[in-house]
Amino acid sequence: MYIIALSNMTQASKAQFYLNRMRIKNRIERIKSPNKSCGYGLRVYEDPYRICDILSDINIKCISITTK
Amino acid sequence: MEELYRAMIYFDNAATTYPKPYNVIKQTLRAFEIYGANPGRSGHFFANETAEAVFKARNKCAALFNAEVENTCFTLNCTHALNLAIKGIITENAHLITTDLEHNSVIRPIHSASRKGCTYSIAKVEKNDLNTVKNIEELITPKTKAVICTCASNVTGQILPIKLIADLCKRKNICFIVDAAQGAGIIDLNIKEGINILCCAGHKGLYGPMGTGLLISDGKFHLKTIIEGGTGSDSNSIEQPIFTPDKFESGTINTPGVIALGAGIDFISKKGIAKIHKEESRLCNIFINELKNNNNITLYIDENIKTVPLISFNIKGISSFEAATLLSDSGFCLRGGLHCSFLAHNKLGTIEQGTVRFAPSIFNKPAEVYMLTDFLNNYTKKLK
Numbered sequence: 228m229y230i231i232a233l234s235n236m237t238q239a240s241k242a243q244f245y246l247n248r249m250r251i252k253n254r255i256e257r258i259k260s261p262n263k264s265c266g267y268g269l270r271v272y273e274d275p276y277r278i279c280d281i282l283s284d285i286n287i288k289c290i291s292i293t294t295k
Numbered sequence: 296m297e298e299l300y301r302a303m304i305y306f307d308n309a310a311t312t313y314p315k316p317y318n319v320i321k322q323t324l325r326a327f328e329i330y331g332a333n334p335g336r337s338g339h340f341f342a343n344e345t346a347e348a349v350f351k352a353r354n355k356c357a358a359l360f361n362a363e364v365e366n367t368c369f370t371l372n373c374t375h376a377l378n379l380a381i382k383g384i385i386t387e388n389a390h391l392i393t394t395d396l397e398h399n400s401v402i403r404p405i406h407s408a409s410r411k412g413c414t415y416s417i418a419k420v421e422k423n424d425l426n427t428v429k430n431i432e433e434l435i436t437p438k439t440k441a442v443i444c445t446c447a448s449n450v451t452g453q454i455l456p457i458k459l460i461a462d463l464c465k466r467k468n469i470c471f472i473v474d475a476a477q478g479a480g481i482i483d484l485n486i487k488e489g490i491n492i493l494c495c496a497g498h499k500g501l502y503g504p505m506g507t508g509l510l511i512s513d514g515k516f517h518l519k520t521i522i523e524g525g526t527g528s529d530s531n532s533i534e535q536p537i538f539t540p541d542k543f544e545s546g547t548i549n550t551p552g553v554i555a556l557g558a559g560i561d562f563i564s565k566k567g568i569a570k571i572h573k574e575e576s577r578l579c580n581i582f583i584n585e586l587k588n589n590n591n592i593t594l595y596i597d598e599n600i601k602t603v604p605l606i607s608f609n610i611k612g613i614s615s616f617e618a619a620t621l622l623s624d625s626g627f628c629l630r631g632g633l634h635c636s637f638l639a640h641n642k643l644g645t646i647e648q649g650t651v652r653f654a655p656s657i658f659n660k661p662a663e664v665y666m667l668t669d670f671l672n673n674y675t676k677k678l679k
Contacts, residue, residue, distance in 0.1 A: 235528040235541050236335035240350030241364055255346070257338020264531035267338075286363070 309654035326551035352557030376494035383518030424456035446478035450639035452602030461489025503556030575604035585668035591675035607650035615649035
C-alpha cells in the first residue's frame with residue numbers, strides 16, 4: 228500500500244473522482260504532509276508512480292509517495 | 296400565513312429566486328441529515344463523505360462556467376466574491392475602471408480602495424457595444440490594473456459586451472473581473488473566453504440558497520487574500536496557503552448551502568440556460584405589451600439593447616417605494632427603490648423616484664403576469 232500526498236482536500240477529491248472512474252481502488256486519508264503539516268492524501272494499492280502519471284493528466288501534482 | 300403564500304405572486308427574482316426547485320430544498324435537508332461533518336478538516340469517513348458531496352457541488356459549479364474545479368471557490372454571496380476579487384487585485388497606486396451601470400457591490404469596494412491611494416474611472420455604457428468598449432479603452436492608463444463590470448444591469452437589464460471587453464483586457468494585459476449576479480444562469484458565461492475572474496451569487500439565477508456565491512478564476516492573475524485563517528491545509532505555516540480554493544475559503548464553508556447550490560445547477564442545466572432566458576423573456580414581453588399603451592406607467596425599456604429578463608417601471612404620481620407597497624398589499628412581491636445601484640439610477644434619471652422592478656423566474660406563469668398587468672391597468676384608470 229502507498230500514500231500519495233496531495234496539496235488539499237479538493238485535489239484529493241478530484242483525484243479520487245478520476246481514479247474511481249478508472250476503477251483504481253483508492254481512499255482519501257488525512258495525513259501529515261511532507262512539510263509536517265495537515266494534509267490529505269490518497270491510499271492506493273497499485274503502482275503509485277503509474278497513478279501519479281495518470282493524475283498528471285488532470286493537472287494534479289503528487290507531492291510525495293510513502294510506502295505503508 | 297399559509298394563505299398569504301398561496302395568494303402571493305413573486306416577481307422579485309433579481310434579488311433572490313423564489314421558489315427554489317424541490318431538489319434544492321431536498322438536498323439542503325439531506326445535507327443536514329447525512330453530511331453533518333466538517334469537510335476538509337478531519338479524516339474520518341463521515342467528514343470524507345461530506346467532502347465528497349462538496350466536491351461534487353464544486354465540480355458542477357466549475358463545469359457551468361467551463362472553469363477548473365480548483366479555481367472555483369465558494370463565497371457567501373456575490374458581494375463577498377467581488378470584495379475578494381477587487382481588494383485582492385489592487386496594488387499601491389493602482390487604477391481601476393468600472394462602468395456607470397454598476398451595483399454598489401462593485402463601486403463601493405472600488406471607492407473604498409481610492410481612500411488607500413488607488414484611483415478609478417467610470418466608463419459610460421452606451422447602446423452601441425463598440426462605443427462602450429471604446430469608452431473603456433480611452434480610460435486605460437499604464438497604471439490600470441483591472442476592469443470590473445457587470446455582465447447585466449440589475450436596473451435596466453442591459454447586457455454588456457463581455458466578450459469584447461475581455462478581448463480588450465487581454466490585449467492590454469489587464470485583469471477583467473465580471474459581476475455575474477444578474478447573468479449567471481440566464482446567459483452563457485465561459486471563463487475560457489477571456490474573463491479572468493467571475494463573481495456570482497448562488498441564490499439568484501443558479502436557484503441555490505441564500506448565503507452562497509462563487510469566485511471563479513482562470514488562474515492568470517494573482518489575488519491577495521483579505522481574509523485569512525484555518526483551511527485544513529498547510530496548518531504548520533503562519534502564511535495562508537497559496538493554492539485555491541483553500542486560499543479563499545478560510546473557515547468552515549456553508550456545506551448545506553453549497554450542496555443545495557449543486558442541485559440548483561443541476562436544475563438549470565437540465566432546463567437549459569437558453570430556454571430559461573427565452574421563457575422569462577416571453578413573460579417580460581407580455582408585461583410590456585399589456586402596459587405599453589398605459590400613459591400612467593413608465594416602462595424603462597429600449598428595444599435597441601440586449602437585456603436579461605427584467606424590467607424597471609414606475610406608476611405616475613407615486614414613488615417606487617409607494618408603488619411596491621401598493622403591489623405588496625395586493626399580493627404582488629416586487630422590489631421598489633434604487634436596487635443598491637445609484638449609478639444606474641443616475642444614468643436612467645430615476646435617482647429621486649427609484650423604480651419598481653419586474654423580474655420573473657422560470658417558475659412564473661403568463662397568468663401571473665396578466666394578473667399583475669390587469670391590477671396595474673385597473674389601478675391607473677383611477678388616476679387623472
